[in-house]
Amino acid sequence: MKQHLSNPPEASVQKKIPSEKLGRFGKRVIRNKILLLMILPAVIYTIVFAYYPMTGVVMAFKKYNYRDGIWGSPWNGIENFRFFFKSGQAGTVIRNTVLYNVAFILVGTVTQMAVAIFLTEIRSKHFRKISQSMMFLPYFISWVIVGVMAFNIFSDDFGFLNKLLVAMGFKKISFYITPKAWPFILVFFEMWKGVGYGSVMYLAAIMGVDTSIYEAAALDGCNVFQRIFYVTIPSIMPTVIILFLMSVGRIFKGNFDMFYNLVGTNGNLFNYTDVIDTLSFRALISSKDFGMSAAVGLFQSVLCFITVVLANRLVKAYDPDYALF
Amino acid sequence: MKRKSRLKIQKDVIALNIIAYTFTALIAILCLLPFIMVISGSFSSERAVAANGFSLVPQDFSLEAYKTVFKTPSVVIRAYATTTVLTVTGTALGLLLQTMTAFVLARKDFPWRNGFSFFFYFTTLFSGGLVPTYVLYTRTLGLANNYLALLFPLLFSVFNLLIMKSYIMGVPDTLFEAAKIDGAGDFRILFQITLPLIKPALATVGLFIALAYWNDWYNAMLYIREEKMFPLQYFLYKQVNSIEAYKKMIANNQVSGDVISTLSLPTQTLKMALTVVVTGPIILAFPFVQKYFVQGVTIGAVKG
Numbered sequence: 233m234k235q236h237l238s239n240p241p242e243a244s245v246q247k248k249i250p251s252e253k254l255g256r257f258g259k260r261v262i263r264n265k266i267l268l269l270m271i272l273p274a275v276i277y278t279i280v281f282a283y284y285p286m287t288g289v290v291m292a293f294k295k296y297n298y299r300d301g302i303w304g305s306p307w308n309g310i311e312n313f314r315f316f317f318k319s320g321q322a323g324t325v326i327r328n329t330v331l332y333n334v335a336f337i338l339v340g341t342v343t344q345m346a347v348a349i350f351l352t353e354i355r356s357k358h359f360r361k362i363s364q365s366m367m368f369l370p371y372f373i374s375w376v377i378v379g380v381m382a383f384n385i386f387s388d389d390f391g392f393l394n395k396l397l398v399a400m401g402f403k404k405i406s407f408y409i410t411p412k413a414w415p416f417i418l419v420f421f422e423m424w425k426g427v428g429y430g431s432v433m434y435l436a437a438i439m440g441v442d443t444s445i446y447e448a449a450a451l452d453g454c455n456v457f458q459r460i461f462y463v464t465i466p467s468i469m470p471t472v473i474i475l476f477l478m479s480v481g482r483i484f485k486g487n488f489d490m491f492y493n494l495v496g497t498n499g500n501l502f503n504y505t506d507v508i509d510t511l512s513f514r515a516l517i518s519s520k521d522f523g524m525s526a527a528v529g530l531f532q533s534v535l536c537f538i539t540v541v542l543a544n545r546l547v548k549a550y551d552p553d554y555a556l557f
Numbered sequence: 558m559k560r561k562s563r564l565k566i567q568k569d570v571i572a573l574n575i576i577a578y579t580f581t582a583l584i585a586i587l588c589l590l591p592f593i594m595v596i597s598g599s600f601s602s603e604r605a606v607a608a609n610g611f612s613l614v615p616q617d618f619s620l621e622a623y624k625t626v627f628k629t630p631s632v633v634i635r636a637y638a639t640t641t642v643l644t645v646t647g648t649a650l651g652l653l654l655q656t657m658t659a660f661v662l663a664r665k666d667f668p669w670r671n672g673f674s675f676f677f678y679f680t681t682l683f684s685g686g687l688v689p690t691y692v693l694y695t696r697t698l699g700l701a702n703n704y705l706a707l708l709f710p711l712l713f714s715v716f717n718l719l720i721m722k723s724y725i726m727g728v729p730d731t732l733f734e735a736a737k738i739d740g741a742g743d744f745r746i747l748f749q750i751t752l753p754l755i756k757p758a759l760a761t762v763g764l765f766i767a768l769a770y771w772n773d774w775y776n777a778m779l780y781i782r783e784e785k786m787f788p789l790q791y792f793l794y795k796q797v798n799s800i801e802a803y804k805k806m807i808a809n810n811q812v813s814g815d816v817i818s819t820l821s822l823p824t825q826t827l828k829m830a831l832t833v834v835v836t837g838p839i840i841l842a843f844p845f846v847q848k849y850f851v852q853g854v855t856i857g858a859v860k861g
Contacts, residue, residue: 260668264668267664268661270657270661270744271661273657274655274718278677278680278713281709281713282684284685285685285686286684287685288685288690288692288693289689291689291692301696302689346580347581347584350580350581351577351581353573353574353577354574355574359581363585364585365844366585368847368850369588369589369840369843371850372839372840372843373772374773376772376794376797377790377793380595380797380832381591383797384595384611384829385591385594389607390611391611392610392613394610395612424588427584429854432854436854436855457572512688513687516687525688526686529685529686529687529688533683537682537683540682557678
């Protein structure tokens with residue numbers, strides 16, 4: 233504090249504010265100058281890498297060419313959006329993105345909850361630890377490696393599953409040209425990769441349940457199944473609902489990593505596997521259509537913004553403590 | 558409870574136990590199987606895989622695939638070096654950035670903490686999207702084919718910031734006030750008083766950042782064209798998706814001098830061996846770091 237009091241004249245010169253006009257705000261700036269200095273790198277980072285690109289959404293309304301750049305390129309009205317919606321892809325990718333996310337949320341929530349509930353019922357500490365570690369393993373690897381694993385299982389000539397089918401006397405399934413199989417495959421791998429990590433949240437919630445409720449239930453003659461359905465599950469419902477609403481908020485966001493590594497640029501499957509993110513990526517990288525890609529991106533950002541705000545509203549209505557803002 | 562027959566009580570416990578053990582074991586095994594398949598594929602001979610496909614147990618034992626990977630070790634080693642340097646640098650810088658920012662936002666005597674919190678938080682609600690970011694990196698900043706394009710995107714994340722912030726908020730304010738009265742500056746309060754108290758959060762957030770860098774392939778795909786600069790995961794992505802090109806590279810670059818044809822090199826098992834070589838360290842480090850990730854989820858859930 234002493235140091236701060238001796239500083240104002242210098243600091244005010246730095247800030248180019250006459251000392252008499254310094255006022256309350258200026259004084260507060262000076263008093264907190266070290267803290268402001270600490271936060272400055274992150275602020276600059278966020279401006280450059282998050283806020284500045286936001287201004288780039290104008291590209292969605294431009295006929296972008298490399299020579300003129302973002303600001304110099306001519307305006308294009310809503311042509312980019314019209315192209316996106318007229319191409320016939322808009323309906324497909326929006327439908328796929330939403331349906332996949334719905335399936336991911338439902339399957340993920342149910343398996344993660346089930347795993348958490350069963351893990352707490354298991355008495356053997358070793359079994360619990362080892363199985364939990366095994367389930368956590370997929371979380372640590374990249375989707376590139378998951379892509380390799382999927383190929384091991386589903387490839388035509390070498391795939392484990394096809395060899396199994398043939399051995400059991402069935403016909404081979406050419407998965408990589410069978411779009412209908414992919415919703416199942418993708419939902420499986422999403423469940424697979426998230427089950428260990430996701431169940432931790434529910435485990436924590438179960439640990440937080442007041443044990444006296446269990447004792448009371450036991451005294452009332454509850455069997456273990458009744459205990460799970462009438463005590464455990466209702467007790468962790470707040471966590472379940474909060475997590476559910478938060479994932480609903482991201483319903484228009486496709487998991488690019490997953491779709492790109494498992495499906496890639498395999499056009500045979502796009503009807504069932506193309507999501508907003510992969511379409512936007514291909515428009516940018518393959519067709520160099522910056523305008524349409526930006527339009528798709530902006531469309532998605534706006535949808536995401538609306539759903540997150542709505543989801544947060546619902547969380548807030550349910551339990552204000554968990555609201556994000 | 559006593560009035561009920563012992564048998565009846567045990568019946569439902571036994572039933573639950575059977576279900577719980579079976580279900581958990583099933584999921585756990587399901588999680589492990591693809592890993593085993595990759596490993597057994599990597600130790601199989603190309604001939605066996607071509608004839609019988611991938612399997613859970615190696616059909617024979619062959620080091621052919623690994624020998625091929627290490628025919629030109631420099632290629633893999635370079636990708637390893639790139640990823641290691643990036644991970645270490647990114648984690649150190651990211652941790653510093655995240656901790657400093659979280660420390661300021663957690664200080665109750667910082668007058669603008671709500672405003673700044675929202676400033677950071679808003680970026681998770683709305684983003685410019687892929688194209689403006691791509692143009693920023695490649696054109697505005699001119700970072701195409703520059704390692705910085707791999708470093709910057711993962712340096713700072715609001716999710717990690719929130720974990721760190723909620724952890725620092727657990728440090729009693731009186732500690733900061735006492736230190737301040739004793740004449741400690743803010744940097745001193747952060748580095749000498751706060752940091753030792755938040756070691757678990759440092760470990761958790763540090764590992765989150767490290768894992769993000771280690772597993773990153775996306776930014777390399779967007780910004781890096783130069784093959785020699787590929788980080789590990791993108792290197793793997795490229796090789797398994799164009800394994801013939803990789804074989805050609807091995808054939809051309811090999812040190813021993815004798816001419817080999819790409820036809821003599823394995824294909825499927827080579828992919829598997831490369832995957833094992835790339836994944837190995839993560840799997841080996843995993844038992845030691847798992848608990849920190851568990852911690853991260855819990856902090857994020859309870860206090861976030």
